[in-house]
Amino acid sequence: MGMLIGTKRALLGGRRAAIYSDKVMSYGPIAYWMLAEASGTDAFCQVDTNQNGLHSGVTLGQPGIGDGKTCPLYDGVNDRTNIYTATFASAFDGAEGTVLIWGKVSGVGVWTDSTDRTLISLAYDDSTNRVRLYRHPTNNILAWVYEAGDVSKVITIGALSDIDWMPLVITWSKIADQMKAFKDGAQVGATQTSLGTWAGALSSIRCYAGERVSTIVTPWDGYLAHCAVWDTALSPAEILDLSVL
Amino acid sequence: MARKHLYLAIEDLALNATQRGALVAKMRALGPASDPQPARLCHWRTSLNGKKVIFEANFNEAVLTIDAMKVRLGNIFSVDPAMITHSSMTVQFVMRNTPVVTLGRGSTDYLRMAVFGGVSATWAQSRIETLGYLVANLAEWEGA
Numbered sequence: 001m002g003m004l005i006g007t008k009r010a011l012l013g014g015r016r017a018a019i020y021s022d023k024v025m026s027y028g029p030i031a032y033w034m035l036a037e038a039s040g041t042d043a044f045c046q047v048d049t050n051q052n053g054l055h056s057g058v059t060l061g062q063p064g065i066g067d068g069k070t071c072p073l074y075d076g077v078n079d080r081t082n083i084y085t086a087t088f089a090s091a092f093d094g095a096e097g098t099v100l101i102w103g104k105v106s107g108v109g110v111w112t113d114s115t116d117r118t119l120i121s122l123a124y125d126d127s128t129n130r131v132r133l134y135r136h137p138t139n140n141i142l143a144w145v146y147e148a149g150d151v152s153k154v155i156t157i158g159a160l161s162d163i164d165w166m167p168l169v170i171t172w173s174k175i176a177d178q179m180k181a182f183k184d185g186a187q188v189g190a191t192q193t194s195l196g197t198w199a200g201a202l203s204s205i206r207c208y209a210g211e212r213v214s215t216i217v218t219p220w221d222g223y224l225a226h227c228a229v230w231d232t233a234l235s236p237a238e239i240l241d242l243s244v245l
Numbered sequence: 246m247a248r249k250h251l252y253l254a255i256e257d258l259a260l261n262a263t264q265r266g267a268l269v270a271k272m273r274a275l276g277p278a279s280d281p282q283p284a285r286l287c288h289w290r291t292s293l294n295g296k297k298v299i300f301e302a303n304f305n306e307a308v309l310t311i312d313a314m315k316v317r318l319g320n321i322f323s324v325d326p327a328m329i330t331h332s333s334m335t336v337q338f339v340m341r342n343t344p345v346v347t348l349g350r351g352s353t354d355y356l357r358m359a360v361f362g363g364v365s366a367t368w369a370q371s372r373i374e375t376l377g378y379l380v381a382n383l384a385e386w387e388g389a
Contacts, residue, residue: 039281057301059284077252077375078290078301079283113380116387137387216290217388221376 076221094198151196276302
């Protein structure tokens with residue numbers, strides 16, 4: 001029996017794939033934007049074209065993570081990719097989930113420019129119910145944020161100066177009462193517990209790769225690729241597998 | 246017509262809301278009608294107080310001149326562009342000079358415009374200057 005690509009947690013999930021994007025799909029995401037377009041403003045969702053996003057201002061066709069795909073450059077000024085659709089908002093689960101995104105700064109100076117820069121944000125609002133990965137305004141720090149029911153869980157790691165690609169993952173599970181952060185396939189920081197209860201639907205102006213809100217206040221300066229979302233908290237072994245080509 | 250992919254900023258010094266809206270609408274229409282690269286289509290970012298806008302596009306070089314801005318302001322004020330005055334200066338944010346032009350009428354300054362890195366800059370150079378400007382003025386642009 002062949003592997004059921006695209007189903008929720010494929011029966012043979014996690015089988016090593018020759019193509020990285022096939023591996024991502026084998027884990028059954030609810031949404032997956034490769035961000036590998038060569039031209040145009042559409043950001044195609046590999047799971048459902050009703051979840052296609054919209055590029056604004058990015059420079060497409062840049063060298064990717066090494067899987068043969070290209071990626072966009074986000075200029076740190078006014079670029080972002082809107083990944084909100086009603087279809088995605090309906091599929092998203094604020095209580096159980098995983099977000100994967102590969103990010104790379106445009107240069108080492110990004111770590112020390114004292115600027116808040118978002119890799120990805122999926123939010124109901126700015127403070128009570130959201131998932132966000134970002135370069136903290138304090139230099140050399142990355143932050144993973146899960147807020148549900150106005151209960152905030154934040155994991156940060158510092159002393160960073162990575163200029164290579166970083167596979168970054170956040171998982172959350174109300175059932176297991178755990179929120180975790182991963183970088184380069186390994187968990188970072190402590191597992192957070194005592195999670196709040198997610199309330200509210202994703203906002204159409206607060207779901208972006210490369211920014212956190214439509215008015216542009218925290219634009220990413222660098223490259224982003226392979227943005228995928230699940231409605232379950234993937235295991236550390238699965239995250240490790242997704243963090244390598 | 247020659248095109249330049251650059252970043253430029255405008256700052257409202259004394260326009261009223263109607264005038265500002267008309268100017269921003271004209272600025273948003275600059276840049277190519279279509280382009281395979283999203284970066285070259287006109288897109289913008291507004292400061293937190295709404296008085297400054299940074300535009301980026303593959304601009305027709307002709308729209309980047311002082312005279313072109315005077316024509317726009319003249320249309321907004323319904324006056325002869327020759328009635329619009331200007332003064333110029335340069336500012337360096339990182340490594341290139343950014344020309345800054347202040348346009349006025351009578352004794353009032355109405356608009357300031359800057360082309361980051363200058364009109365001869367490459368896109369990469371203009372971007373570096375824009376980033377330098379933003380880092381130096383974070384409180385005006387970065388939300389909490």
